[in-house]
Amino acid sequence: MSNAIQLTDDDIAFLINVLRSAGLPLTTQQLIDALRERSRA
Amino acid sequence: MVTSSEPTLNVSGTGAQKEIARNVFQVMSARGRFMADTAPIEVTFSSVAGYLGQTANVEEADALAALKANSKVFSLEERDEQLLVITTRLGIAPNACATAVNTHDFKARLMTPLPKPETPPAPPVERPRVDSGWSALEGFFDDVIEEFDEVEVTAEEEVAPLDELATGLEELTAELPDAPRTITVAVAPATDVSGVDDVELADAIRERLGADVRVASFGDQWMLEDRVTRLSRGELRRLKEYIQEQERPLTDDMLVQDVFNIRPGTEDFDLMRFAVNFRLSKEHREFEFVGTSGQRFWSTNNLPQIGTKRRKPNDIGTDLKYLLSEAAPAPRSVDSIDRVLTYFEYQHGLLPFDAEMRALMPAAMNADQKTAVLTFECPQSYTTYLVELRYPTPNRGGFVLGLDDFFTENLVPGALITIQRTENDGHYKVEYLPSSGESMRLFEVEDRRQRYVFRPTTFACTVDPSFLLSEDRFPRLNGEKPLDDKQRRRPESVISATFERVGQMHEGHGYSASFEDLLAAVNIERPFSADYLRQVLEQDDSGAFAIDPDRDDVYTYVPGTPV
Numbered sequence: 001m002s003n004a005i006q007l008t009d010d011d012i013a014f015l016i017n018v019l020r021s022a023g024l025p026l027t028t029q030q031l032i033d034a035l036r037e038r039s040r041a
Numbered sequence: 042m043v044t045s046s047e048p049t050l051n052v053s054g055t056g057a058q059k060e061i062a063r064n065v066f067q068v069m070s071a072r073g074r075f076m077a078d079t080a081p082i083e084v085t086f087s088s089v090a091g092y093l094g095q096t097a098n099v100e101e102a103d104a105l106a107a108l109k110a111n112s113k114v115f116s117l118e119e120r121d122e123q124l125l126v127i128t129t130r131l132g133i134a135p136n137a138c139a140t141a142v143n144t145h146d147f148k149a150r151l152m153t154p155l156p157k158p159e160t161p162p163a164p165p166v167e168r169p170r171v172d173s174g175w176s177a178l179e180g181f182f183d184d185v186i187e188e189f190d191e192v193e194v195t196a197e198e199e200v201a202p203l204d205e206l207a208t209g210l211e212e213l214t215a216e217l218p219d220a221p222r223t224i225t226v227a228v229a230p231a232t233d234v235s236g237v238d239d240v241e242l243a244d245a246i247r248e249r250l251g252a253d254v255r256v257a258s259f260g261d262q263w264m265l266e267d268r269v270t271r272l273s274r275g276e277l278r279r280l281k282e283y284i285q286e287q288e289r290p291l292t293d294d295m296l297v298q299d300v301f302n303i304r305p306g307t308e309d310f311d312l313m314r315f316a317v318n319f320r321l322s323k324e325h326r327e328f329e330f331v332g333t334s335g336q337r338f339w340s341t342n343n344l345p346q347i348g349t350k351r352r353k354p355n356d357i358g359t360d361l362k363y364l365l366s367e368a369a370p371a372p373r374s375v376d377s378i379d380r381v382l383t384y385f386e387y388q389h390g391l392l393p394f395d396a397e398m399r400a401l402m403p404a405a406m407n408a409d410q411k412t413a414v415l416t417f418e419c420p421q422s423y424t425t426y427l428v429e430l431r432y433p434t435p436n437r438g439g440f441v442l443g444l445d446d447f448f449t450e451n452l453v454p455g456a457l458i459t460i461q462r463t464e465n466d467g468h469y470k471v472e473y474l475p476s477s478g479e480s481m482r483l484f485e486v487e488d489r490r491q492r493y494v495f496r497p498t499t500f501a502c503t504v505d506p507s508f509l510l511s512e513d514r515f516p517r518l519n520g521e522k523p524l525d526d527k528q529r530r531r532p533e534s535v536i537s538a539t540f541e542r543v544g545q546m547h548e549g550h551g552y553s554a555s556f557e558d559l560l561a562a563v564n565i566e567r568p569f570s571a572d573y574l575r576q577v578l579e580q581d582d583s584g585a586f587a588i589d590p591d592r593d594d595v596y597t598y599v600p601g602t603p604v
Contacts, residue, residue, distance in 0.1 A: 004244065005237045005242065005245050006245065007245050007246065007248075007249045008232055011231065016253075016255060016256070016265070019263060019264060019265045020265055020268075023268065024308065024311055024312065025262040025263065025311065025312070025315040026262065027261050027263075028246055028263070031246050031263060032242045032246065035231075035232075035234050036234055036235070038231045039231050039234045039235055
């Protein structure tokens with residue numbers, strides 16, 4: 001059984017910043033893409 | 042009580058002149074007895090001289106000399122070619138009186154007000170003093186400070202002389218390149234999500250952001266809560282009234298466009314649409330979400346029911362309770378399904394939410410959602426129907442209501458239909474297989490007399506003959522009455538009644554009927570799936586029903602056996 005991924009407080013702060021800078025409603029998929037982009041950087 | 046005393050008369054001159062002055066003053070003060078102290082008492086000099094000449098035999102020249110000698114008491118004034126002698130009751134000449142006495146009259150006080158009193162200087166604020174008791178601690182920390190000093194002195198590194206340090210610094214500076222200095226701050230590493238699939242990541246986001254009060258979410262969308270437009274009480278009331286005016290649930294797109302007059306395609310439209318969805322989701326008393334993620338319908342109180350009024354939705358759900366035992370496939374896991382309409386489905390304009398429909402339809406967006414309003418488009422008739430999907434509850438099966446018009450206008454019981462999903466999880470296409478027109482006497486319930494009849498019917502759709510209720514097939518149904526509620530409540534009673542209506546009667550051996558006939562006819566009274574009917578027939582504890590061993594897929598029923 002694999003352990004479910006846990007997002008850290010830094011990840012959440014990053015997502016909050018993404019939402020703040022977007023100014024528009026974002027979909028879950030857009031947030032996932034943002035997390036993946038950050039992970040690659 | 043007013044008191045007055047004789048003023049002290051300050052006369053001067055010789056003794057005779059003083060006597061004359063006193064005499065004149067006495068006469069003049071008698072004349073001005075009722076006058077104010079400083080009011081001038083005027084008498085002509087001629088009358089004064091006449092009086093003195095008659096009473097004291099004083100010459101006019103002596104009298105004038107005596108008056109002039111007492112200028113502080115009398116003043117002499119020439120007026121209208123007459124010499125006036127003027128004094129006051131105080132025995133002071135009016136000129137002197139004006140200067141000496143009127144220094145504090147009203148006029149003087151009005152014109153020369155007293156200077157503004159100076160604000161006294163603020164008393165000095167005393168500095169809070171340290172209580173003298175603290176002086177007892179003087180020297181208390183001296184030992185500690187000394188120990189601290191000792192530690193510093195006993196440090197291993199010896200302090201280099203300042204000259205040496207300066208030299209070393211110059212050498213270091215000479216070795217450094219002229220590049221800008223970079224300060225590196227430790228950054229918290231981002232979670233590596235490269236090996237995590239989207240579903241797991243979405244769950245993690247929902248778990249964390251969903252519990253964060255700073256974030257607003259609706260369906261699959263997220264936004265910062267403080268950026269979501271707030272709706273006033275008046276705006277909420279307008280939304281409610283507009284839905285009630287239209288007498289049907291409305292989508293968020295319609296509400297934003299019609300109530301707030303915002304055009305689709307603009308940035309404001311997306312913002313306001315999210316705001317409407319998010320804010321209305323918090324107004325549980327006034328609004329109910331009845332949509333899907335792709336087509337977000339909102340409903341409110343007192344809207345007309347979608348679909349049939351022949352039976353209450355709760356009763357239909359109870360009839361379909363058998364669906365709860367079916368396996369539940371993943372929502373929207375198939376693209377389309379084919380179905381054959383039973384009479385019960387046709388009469389009530391419904392489709393049971395069975396395993397096939399579950400695989401086609403979307404799941405509820407949240408656990409509290411009871412219904413979802415969907416649109417069924419029939420390209421063959423260019424009509425879109427508003428239908429309501431009632432999700433299953435622990436005690437009732439689910440179903441789709443609202444297809445009455447589509448069925449009655451285009452189909453007959455036994456018709457084959459195809460339901461196809463679209464990209465929008467709230468919109469579906471429903472089609473039937475057209476055929477050349479066919480006429481037949483088909484089964485109907487005469488609503489007015491509540492009797493079963495057969496009427497000539499023409500239809501142009503492909504049908505499954507096994508579900509067609511024609512007069513040729515079931516002639517004994519003609520004139521029968523619908524079962525009463527008590528009888529139709531029990532599936533076994535409905536099946537036994539159906540045996541009697543459509544089965545082949547055997548002398549002393551009850552009835553027999555093919556499963557195909559039973560399934561078509563039993564659905565007149567209440568919904569049965571093939572599996573459910575077979576389950577009731579084969580698991581009947583009373584033993585009234587049995588499989589006919591001599592014939593293929595034929596069942597028997599023996600009346601008199603309690604069912």
